[in-house]
């Protein structure tokens with residue numbers, strides 16, 4: 001079926017004009033963790049963080065009242081402006097930055113270019129995997145840049161600031177988790193050195209309103225590929241599947257908070273102690289269904305050459321006998337490549353492709 005033209009909407013990127021998140025939908029019970037308290041090395045807060053990472057793998061991070069959090073909120077606001085301008089570029093201009101034919105993960109993906117299920121049903125959002133020159137690697141001159149629209153290259157400084165603010169907050173999260181897991185100091189940050197080559201990047205997402213008679217999943221259910229994801233939502237639509245249940249429930253966006261979730265690498269590093277939860281994006285509910293949905297994501301991945309295997313020490317224990325050094329374990333780079341390819345319509349061959357691109361959703365302790 002042809003994909004309907006859904007490009008016009010009474011609301012666009014100005015959050016003050018969005019209708020409120022409805023009160024009558026089932027929402028996920030995300031724990032709130034305070035960035036300020038983590039920075040202050042509050043032991044209880046470290047415990048709450050660890051508990052949230054074990055139980056659901058999704059939590060709210062309260063950014064308010066601490067300099068690093070407020071800075072990230074401001075930088076994210078600037079990115080919402082840039083994202084609106086990016087998606088307003090003509091379709092033909094955006095398509096120039098679709099590099100998927102070359103199996104390059106970064107770049108633009110138009111509406112319907114990915115599948116949302118094993119039957120090959122098409123997605124309902126467009127996105128930009130901020131590629132060099134706005135990946136962390138490019139900003140740090142770690143890999144050669146791919147072409148990007150001048151809108152993006154002209155705003156390199158704002159993008160670099162946004163990335164740096166994320167990295168500051170992520171360092172706090174990694175250090176707090178390292179303490180809570182009783183691992184040697186610096187264990188997690190050593191796998192995510194800012195100056196090393198990795199697949200960390202920003203993503204802009206725009207989902208146009210869907211027709212009332214035909215609302216479906218806009219972004220397929222998945223677990224994230226990397227370590228930690230920092231997400232800013234302004235309207236609903238994000239859903240998580242609660243552990244032990246097949247039901248999907250909404251995540252309510254909260255001003256002043258990021259939604260943070262764990263990706264597959266954290267499951268691998270902890271032998272399944274921490275959780276990378278399935279999530280997806282559907283049409284926002286209630287009056288928000290008529291809004292254009294924008295979301296801003298920063299994916300933090302382990303360094304490209306890091307092998308995704310269990311760490312030892314502290315709560316993770318020692319290597320079990322028979323558990324080898326698993327040299328076979330994928331590197332972070334290989335994991336990302338396998339996971340993203342098969343969801344592209346171009347490379348999708350059928351249900352087996354869907355199965356082959358799954359993450360750690362089966363891993364439970």
Ligand SMILES: O=C(O)CCC(=O)C(=O)O
Pocket residue numbers: 203205219224231233237238279280281295296297
């Ligand atoms: O847009 C959202 O709220 C979630 C996006 C997401 O899960 C992703 O890009 O991996």
Ligand SMILES: [Fe+2]
Pocket residue numbers: 222223224279
């Ligand atoms: Fe995700």
